[in-house]
Amino acid sequence: MHISFLIHNAYGIGGTIRTTYNLASTLAEQHDVEIVSVFRHRDEPMLAPGGKVRLRHLVDLRKDSPEYAGELPGYAVPASVFPAAEGRYQQYSALTDERIARHLRGLDCDVVVGTRPGLNVHIAQQARRGPVRVGQEHLTLGTHSGPLKLALRTHYPRLDAVTTVTEADARTYRKLMRLPGVRIEAVPNGVPAPALEPADGTGKWVIAAGRLAPAKRYDVLIRSFAKVAAERPDWRLRIYGAGAERAKLRALIDKLGLYNHVFLMGPANPLDPEWVKGSVAACTSSLESFGMTIVEAMRCGLPVVSTDCPHGPGEIITDGTDGLLVPVGKPDAIAAGLLKLIDDDELRRRMGREALKNAARFDPAHIAERYEALFTDLTGRGALRGSLHRTRGSLLSSAFKTRDASRAAFRRVRAA
Incomplete structure (x- = not known):
């Protein structure tokens, strides 16, 4: 095609x-x-x-x-x-x-x-x-x-x-x-496998990535991490991305005294080398159309703690298997989810392995197969429609010729 x-x-x-x-x-x-x-x-x-x-x-x-x-x-x-x-x-x-x-x-x-x-x-x-x-x-x-x-x-x-x-x-x-x-x-978005070894679950970093926009609710993530840092001060949070919320988020980090625990890293391309440095990924959006960063993190072997916002995360994460789904806009629930994985090394690594395995269904090869099947079916229907139109046109043409011949014969009879 x-x-x-x-x-x-x-x-x-x-x-x-x-x-x-x-x-x-x-x-x-x-x-x-x-x-x-x-x-x-x-x-x-x-x-x-x-x-x-x-x-x-x-x-x-x-x-x-x-x-x-x-x-x-x-x-x-x-x-x-x-x-x-x-x-x-x-x-x-x-x-x-x-x-x-x-x-x-x-x-x-x-x-x-x-x-x-x-x-x-x-x-x-x-x-x-x-x-x-x-x-x-x-x-x-x-x-x-x-x-x-x-x-x-x-x-x-x-x-x-x-x-x-x-x-x-x-x-x-x-x-x-x-x-x-x-x-x-x-048909979901496709995310290729990274050309890197997956995360091994030992790095004491939580990673988040995306536009610094209101819908991503990084303010909620930062407030959540204040609770995490209070219990596990050896862990840190890195947020990758750029956007209009940067100054506001920077001020919140300073206000909560998290300048040694939460880092606004700016944009990174590609992100795979940054994902694999972490052991847990976080998504605190109030709204997602899909959740590309969730899949990216899982393809790098990270379990994801995500808000169960409409549409995307619930169709990507199997709660309790390859990540955790938590209520939208609830810092305590998000902190509890993060601490559950931070405090249990075996659970974190097992979920990371499951995330790596389950995210393979989003490989571009699988997504392309689904589009190819759709396109093939639609082009086949188009050929059928074209054939039907041609057949209908041929039948109409024959009918018109028959009608015209009949009218001509009738006119000859009347003339005689």
């Missing part, structure tokens, strides 16, 4: 970019795969796709590039196709409308995959007839605004399939969106 992914900006760094590269690179071992980035803002991508994946862009935002598009007239005109209710809509314009439309009209492929709601809308409206149209949901339906849900309900019926990253979100789509004829499938 020829498979084409359409992504916001493949030259940055983020969960959608990583999982798209993982999936595309694995599919490219058997298929012809390209990633088309709407925007390009740097010479080389932060994350490199596999060698067989082609990468190209539609709008060049590099000011030193001869193709720089930031001063073209259409760049300053608001978009009319990309939905205004999408969080990134201010980056889209009449120029992106036109270039995405031109790309989709001329796209010669078997499957075209959108990777965010606004791009899925573009595909639904503008992709030419023929390719299977798949829209990926990397967040959750519940996090979208009412106007955006209305836009999706209006345009998504033209898609062939919508994929979500959790079963819970797939159920929500089936229940609330009313998309007759559109296949709704839950």
